[in-house]
Amino acid sequence: MDRRKSEKREKPDMAERKPNPGPPGENTVTIKDLTVEYKMKKYSIRAASRVSLDIRRGRMTALVGESGSGKTTVASALLNCISTPGEIVSGDIIFHEKDGSVVEVGKLNEKQLNAFRWSRISMVFQGAQSSLNPVMTILDHFYETMKVHEPKTTKSDAADRTRRVLSVVNLNADRIMKMYPHELSGGMKQRVMIAMSLLLDPELIILDEPTTALDVITQDYIFKILKKINKETGIAMLLLTHDISIVAKFTDYMAVMYAGRVVEYGRTADVFRHKAHPYTRGLIMATPSLYGDLESMKPIGGAPPDLMELPEGCVFRPRCPYADETCGREEPILRTVGENHLSRCQKEVFHVK
């Protein structure tokens, strides 16, 4: 840990950092067969079931799903901060350092974890309004974060760093730093949160519905900033969202989640073109668009799954228009249907030719 800290201080700062610290496309984090259960007295709920995922350097990967599909559970597992009664039952989360060494997140002790969180993987939370402390200035927020990770930091060091990260998100640092959260608009607060996630030079930023409360113009502006950071610095990004239109516009890879399972994973363009899982198909057809045919749009029938009473076999079977009796026998596995493209549907017709 100490070694890493001393390295970090010598590292060039955000604004000066040259593109692509590691080769883009290489894994930053590999999740293998991750299973998370919330154990109650009488029953347990499997919020994530054998989730495997690659998160790549310099790319934006989306985790799409409806509420309760397990997106946030997977993200919490990445930082090993699932709250009780939840626990990681099985699976590995492997973090790849730039120099090739690996960190197994599940094996870190509490002290190591505290140093790992935010400095290697940081997070932008949903609703920036409630993530900032109303009685602290913006600079104090940054100073506090740095102080925890690098106890010797002085306030002027912090101000320098803060100025740099705030300029990355196009904010006028000298003005913003002295302000209190209530003086900023929603979009500005969210940009402050993004700047804060950049502060310690992480390798991966988790974005949990970063623009839900914002209007479309601000949303577009924020995503363009994120995309620029993503491309220029090579920081990997994991976007949790329910909005498939945003996924189509801004991400490179996507994983569709349903009832705690990844049902389809691949390059965004491939997934949209082939739609190898009926749920993905339904989701795309259920999303209204400004252009295109309105007649072909239809909702997915049935109701979202109850994690306590999942059906036998394929979990999407009760809502799937293509399901037949063979789907009820056993749960399909995630299999390769094309290059870098996986689907959890056993029907061959949906597979890429």
Next chain:
Amino acid sequence: MSNNEVLMQLKNIHMVFEKGGGIFSRERYFHVLKDINLDIYKGEILAIVGESGCGKTTLGKIITGLLKPGKGEITYQGQNIYRLMGMDSGYKKAVQFIQQDSYAALNPVKTIRDSMMAPIRVHHKELSYAQGEKLAGELLERVGLAPAEQFLSKFPHQMSGGQRQRVLMARALTMDPRLIVADEPVSMIDVSMRLAILNLMSELNREMGIAFVYITHDLSTARYIANSGRICVMYMGEIMELSSMDELIRSPKHPYSQALFKAVPVPDPDCADIDTPLPLKSMELMDLEKRNGGCPFYSRCIYGKEKCLCEPVEYRQVDGAYVKCVYEGVPKWEM
């Protein structure tokens, strides 16, 4: 199925909120709505689109009579609604409101039966309890909650968001309304179920002739529901563009509408264009307190001229659309 008979008319509506006014600070006023003129026709679907804080919910509340505007006149079938406010007049029953948060709109300790029966007991005094219950059951089945017996004895927390939203719809129908103002009815519902609720609303519009005012920040769902209706784009308390949905989708005319259209993501990666910036001068919003009569979009508008800031903006009619912009050189929209 809209005809051109006017159901409600809003004339020069102004709404001002007051802020501050302590011992040391002067009172400050915010124009939440400014000079709104809007006709709502019988049996039409009108979408009101705008970003958060543009006054769209305030406008919805004014239409339903929940808020009284500072200035202006609202008529329902030609009569001023503030003279109609008594219970006997048709207005209160004919105009219903559906809120965004269906969980907050239903009493958590009462069953759906109780929630449905409350308005029936008050407004349908001629019905016995059993008859009232029958009506409640019929309406629940009308909105797709069949069999009704199964839902009548449930509590709100036992239902999904989509089902609760349907209950709100059924409860509004107990009044046999002519107009339903729906404020973001689908924003809290899972994506896969949204279309079903929107479809239900268009069905009620088609089959029962109920007019809908659909308030949203989401242009895509607005297009879906009001495809053959009208749309009204709001910005900072003013209507920027009012036209048929068809016309707006084909060619948005106000610089704000154009920027808005560019910003809406399309669910197709082939259409993704992330390198061109939006047609905006800056992201800075105008300070609501400082503006003086001019165009509120001036600070972000790429076509903004000196005169936009101080001259009051009048509506212009361009190809059947009303546009609140003085500048005539806004280029034609290209897709």
